[in-house]
Amino acid sequence: MAGYIIVSIVAYLLGSISFSVIISKRIAGFDVREKGSGNAGATNMLRTVGKQAALLTLLCDALKGVVAILFAIIVGKIVKDIDKALLVQLAGIFVVLGHTFPIFFGFKGGKGVATSLGVLLMTNWQIGLICLVFALILMVLTKMVSMGSVGAAILFPVLVLFIHTNYTVQEGSGYLIYSIILAIIVAFNHRKNIQRILNGTENKLSLKKKD
Numbered sequence: 001m002a003g004y005i006i007v008s009i010v011a012y013l014l015g016s017i018s019f020s021v022i023i024s025k026r027i028a029g030f031d032v033r034e035k036g037s038g039n040a041g042a043t044n045m046l047r048t049v050g051k052q053a054a055l056l057t058l059l060c061d062a063l064k065g066v067v068a069i070l071f072a073i074i075v076g077k078i079v080k081d082i083d084k085a086l087l088v089q090l091a092g093i094f095v096v097l098g099h100t101f102p103i104f105f106g107f108k109g110g111k112g113v114a115t116s117l118g119v120l121l122m123t124n125w126q127i128g129l130i131c132l133v134f135a136l137i138l139m140v141l142t143k144m145v146s147m148g149s150v151g152a153a154i155l156f157p158v159l160v161l162f163i164h165t166n167y168t169v170q171e172g173s174g175y176l177i178y179s180i181i182l183a184i185i186v187a188f189n190h191r192k193n194i195q196r197i198l199n200g201t202e203n204k205l206s207l208k209k210k211d
Contacts, residue, residue, distance in 0.1 A: 003079040004090055011068040011091040015098020015115060018105045019060035020045050027053050033108060037203075040102075041110035043145045058114050061099065065118025068095035073168065084169045089178040092119040096185055111189035113149045116182055120156065123175075126166040127159045143204040146193035153186035 020040040024032035028049045033040050035048040042061065046054035072091035076084035096112040096119065121128035134155055135148035142148070157179040167175065187194070196202040 003075050003082050004087065007072045007075050007087050008090045008094045010071055011094035012098040013103070014064050014068050014071075015095035015100075016102035016104045016109075017064065018099075018102045018109055019064075020057045020110060021105055023053050023057055023060075024049050039110055040105070040108065042114055043205075061110070061114035062118035062121075064099065065092070065095055065115040065120075066122050068092065069119060069122035069168065076169065084171060085167075085174060088123060088169050089174055092116075092123060092178065093181055093185075095119060096182060100185065100189055111149070112186055113145075116153070116186055119182070122168055123178075124163065124167045127156065127163055130159060131155055139205060144193075144197065144202050145205055146190050146202060147197060150187055150190050150194060153183040156183050 018040050020032050020042070024030060024035075024045060032044055032048055036044045037047070038044070042054045042058040045057045068091040069088055072087040073084070076082060076087045096115050098109075099112045099115040100109050101107040102109040117128065117132060120131055131152040135152035137148075138151045139145055139148035157176060160176050160179040193202060
């Protein structure tokens with residue numbers, strides 16, 4: 001039980017490091033959550049700070065997911081008689097929750113897309129790559145980041161139903177429930193975007209920084 005708790009706490013604290021806030025304050029002198037959409041994520045960084053800051057934020061947020069899963073894998077190798085798959089699943093869920101509700105930044109974080117990407121690639125690289133390509137295609141076709149993000153989140157559980165290989169931790173079960181939970185978190189974080197998509201008022205992607 002201690003192993004599960006430790007992995008969950010470490011993953012949550014890791015997710016709570018809001019790189020967008022740190023980077024925006026360092027580069028632009030303001031908290032990105034006070035500009036644009038108010039979201040602490042790479043898209044809002046692109047719109048309010050610039051391309052380089054957005055790319056750095058994207059990489060750092062994805063890396064949080066990668067490190068969280070790596071930590072779970074290491075704990076699984078050290079602790080005997082523990083469900084290694086469950087450790088990975090807990091790490092994936094809690095690092096995204098930490099990103100969304102960061103304890104270090106007033107529980108106001110991002111939507112968890114980049115961090116979820118890191119988690120997906122580490123959980124199952126094949127599923128992660130398919131979701132990434134699918135998201136990019138949707139973004140190009142619709143020019144809406146939210147459309148690609150939500151679409152990929154929904155695709156994740158569907159792929160888990162049909163793909164049963166290439167999991168970093170193959171032994172174990174529960175990946176369908178895990179994928180559904182992550183999809184729900186990402187979709188919930190995009191609830192306002194979904195409403196705007198339905199209303200036809202969602203913001204289109206632009207590579208230009210807004211003042």
